[in-house]
Amino acid sequence: MIDVYVDEYITFLKIEKGLSSASLSSYRQDLKHYTNYLADNNIKSLDNVDTEVLIQFIKFLTDKGLSAQTISRTQSTLRNFHHFLLNQNIIEVNPAVKLTAVRGEKKLPEYLTIEEMEILLNTPDASPAGLRDNTLMEVLYASGIRVSELISIKRADINTEMGFIRVSGKGSKERIVPITDFVAKKLDHYVAEVRPYLLKTDDNDDLFITNRGRGFTRQGLWKTIKKYELLSGIRKNITPHTFRHSFATHLIENGADLRAVQEMLGHSDISTTQIYTQISTTKIREMYKQFHPRK
Structure with a gap:
């Protein structure tokens, strides 16, 4: 029962x-x-x-x-x-209300430096598949969206003239995420020149499609990113989520407002976003220890 x-x-x-x-x-x-x-x-x-x-x-x-x-x-x-x-009146008392919360150690998310991200984004070649992969990685880094959100984007969800992408996040919550002019131009080129080359049928409205003309799966996108991790020579565990962590970390390191970053990431609780301020603080502390003359 x-x-x-x-x-x-x-x-x-x-x-x-x-x-x-x-x-x-x-x-x-x-x-x-x-x-x-x-x-x-x-x-x-x-x-x-x-x-x-x-x-x-x-x-x-x-x-x-x-x-x-x-x-x-x-x-x-x-x-x-x-x-x-x-x-639901199935029980009369909630026996779990007195459970003591366990505070686990929060691991700081792994991210790429700006220099490492530049290397990774320049790794794909100029083939149609390479141009597609470069564009989707640029979108991941420019927007900080989740893997599930990226593979769900349709052509109608992008507005390169206004500079935004409409994404559907957790709990089917829709939000508007800005993109740079640089990424908007890459998207325009991809949609006009690259995507038609990869497309096999006219009934696929997914923005990013595989070499077989289908939409990406989470696993397929993960394999694509791991391929460029290997080719780039960067010795870090790079996953699609690494782009999200790098996006947030770089924005906050450069002075972005925490609430704005929370909105772009689609976090319902700002405490989730605050972990990226810890990364920035940790980095500052490490530099201090390394370079202060009286160590």
Whole structure:
């Protein structure tokens, strides 16, 4: 019966909250671990779940070696799930409300320096595929959009004359992201000269298409970026998300307003954006230690 409530909750998150497939998958995975634990401990009813049961479950996850970040996310899932059950009158008390939050170490996201980004962007050749790859990487760096947002862009979503791209972010939230004149010209050339060469059928409206004339998948885009990581000789783990981190870091390092960067990234909470100020502070501290005469 508990699995039925999980299904109802996932449906609620999908329909009422508009969460992405990736977020829904994370919630379901967390709750699967939880329901398996309850079953293994012969707890068949949510009426028998109290705060102590949840504490023991968290201890069980900790003993398995899960990271503090994963456990913190699981605790959040439990609080939200039981809050849903409370609102549905399935339980009378939320036993997860007293769970102590686990503060995990926030790893600073890896980014490229401006010089490294310049090398990477100049790596593709002048073939149609190379020009396409250069353009899509320029768009990633110029806009800071997510992988899922890039592969979802249609031709009608770009306005190079006004200098913006319309993207659909998490929870189907639409936002307008500016692009530079430089990138707008690259997009114009790609759409007019390169894309028709790659296009196989007229019914594909995706902006960026593969050599087979289809829209990119997340995996396909990841492979493309890894290809240029290898060719560029840059010894860093470069993924499509690296462009997003580099975009935000470079803007903040050059004095951009934090709220503006938050808006462009599509972050609902500014605390998520603030991690990029930590990167800038860390870099300043490292330079200070390296160059101050009295070390």
